[in-house]
Amino acid sequence: MARPTPEATAKGGTTHxxxxxxxxxxxxxxxxxxxxSRIIGTPRLGQIDPFLLFDQFGSDDPDAYISGFPDHPHRGFETVTYMLAxxxxxxxxxxxxxxxxxxxVQWMTAGRGIIHSEMPEQTEGLMQGFQLWVNLPAALKMRAPRYQEFEAxxxxxxxxxxxxxxxxxxGTLGNRRGPVEGxxxxxxxxxxxxxxxxxxxxxxATGHTLxxxxxxxxxxxxxVTVPTGSLAVMGSEGEALAMTAGAKGASAMLLAAAPIGEPVVRHGPFVMNxxxxxxQALEDYYLGRL
Structure with missing residues (x-):
């Protein structure tokens, strides 16, 4: 566990x-x-509003990934799959x-419900990427499912x-905006x-989880040095994030979003209030209404 340092003020008065x-x-x-490798959704960090789960997968051993993710349901949140290899x-x-x-990348809004599978389209070689679960506010949990899919x-x-x-x-970083919208x-x-x-x-953005x-x-x-395989959770104060890579460089995933601030009740692949x-989600699933 690392504690925030008081050195939050940068040049020009910007707080970090x-x-x-x-x-x-x-x-x-x-x-x-x-x-x-589970990053969010562990015994130490079950969730951090609005992020419900964050996984890294990566192996060049087919036995570690070939079984994939057969048919499974979702309701009440969004799943984001980002492939590196x-x-x-x-x-x-x-x-x-x-x-x-x-x-x-695929940003899937499960909304009121969907049953899907994710299976490797290969029998050898490296399979690597991330899956992120993002909560939906109560007003949108029962919206129609939709996909946003983009190639590299x-x-x-x-x-x-x-x-x-x-x-x-x-979102926007520098002068570029990502294709996922809405x-x-x-x-x-x-x-x-x-x-x-x-x-x-x-x-x-002020108030966003970072x-x-x-x-x-x-x-x-x-x-604070953030090593390989670690998630840094930032404090709530500050208007910018300043980062410096180590002597061998670095690769990292940056996540930020506005907290929803609503009750979260989870049961496996269903996330409601x-x-x-x-x-009701369980009943709809067993009766084939997803």
């Missing part, structure tokens, strides 16, 4: 977000036995089907600082790559 806590990812399995075929009970390739060349790519490249999935929590979701010792400062997961190298934020709504 500081690291409030560090959480290492936890090895586990999901789906039909796929080996993953490999190919994943997705298919649902409403007739939607496609393949997500390297560098591609449709994502906004920029160089916001010397030695830093950013692939923006949602998300109620106003997210910023970006893949950052740092050359050795590169520094970068990004403005952050997280950084480092998946290669290390990143310094204030007086009350127990009664969870019971």
């Amino acid at each position: 977000r500081q690291v409030a806590a560090l959480f290492p990812c936890v090895p586990t399995t999901d789906g039909a036995g796929v080996k993953i 490999g190919r994943m075929r997705h298919k649902d009970n409403h007739g939607h089907e496609g393949v997500l390739g390297p560098g591609g 060349d449709q994502l906004a790519l920029s160089t916001p600082a010397p030695g830093v490249t950013a692939k923006v999935i949602a 998300i109620s929590v106003d997210p910023l979701y970006a893949d950052l790559r740092f050359e050795p010792k590169a520094a970068f400062e990004v403005p952050v 997280l950084l997961f480092v998946f290669a190298g290390e990143v310094a934020i204030g007086g 009350t127990r009664e709504e969870i019971q």
Whole structure:
């Protein structure tokens, strides 16, 4: 656990977000036995509004991923799959089907309900990426399902600082905006790559939850070093985040969004506001109404 430092004021009076806590990812399995590293959704960090779950998957051993994620339901939130390497075929009970390739992203709004599968479209080679679950406010939990899917060349790519490249999935970073639109929590979701010792400062919306997961190298934020495989949860005060990569550079996922501030009741793949709504979701699933 890291504590915020009092050194929050930068040049020109800009205040910087500081690291409030560090959480290492936890090895586990999901789906039909796929080996993953769980970042959010662990015993230490069950959720952080509005993020419900965050997983990293990555292996060049087919036995670790080939079983995939067979048919499973969702209701009341959004799932975001971002592929770094490999190919994943997705298919649902409403007739939607496609393949997500390297560098591609799918932002699925489950809304009132959907049953889908995500299965590897390969039998060898590296499969690597992330899956994020984002909550929906009560007013949108029963909206119609929808997909936003983009291939690698449709994502906004920029160089916001010397030695830093950013692939923006949602939100605005520098002068580039990601292709995912119409998300109620106003997210910023970006893949950052740092050359050795590169520094970068990004403005952050006041009151937004702010997280950084480092998946290669290390990143310094204030007086705290965030190592590989760790999630940094930022404190709530400050209008910018200043980062500096270590001597070997770094790769990190930046996440920010507006908290919803509503009750959360979860039961597996259903996320609602009350127990009664969870019971209704289970009934609808068993009776084939999703």
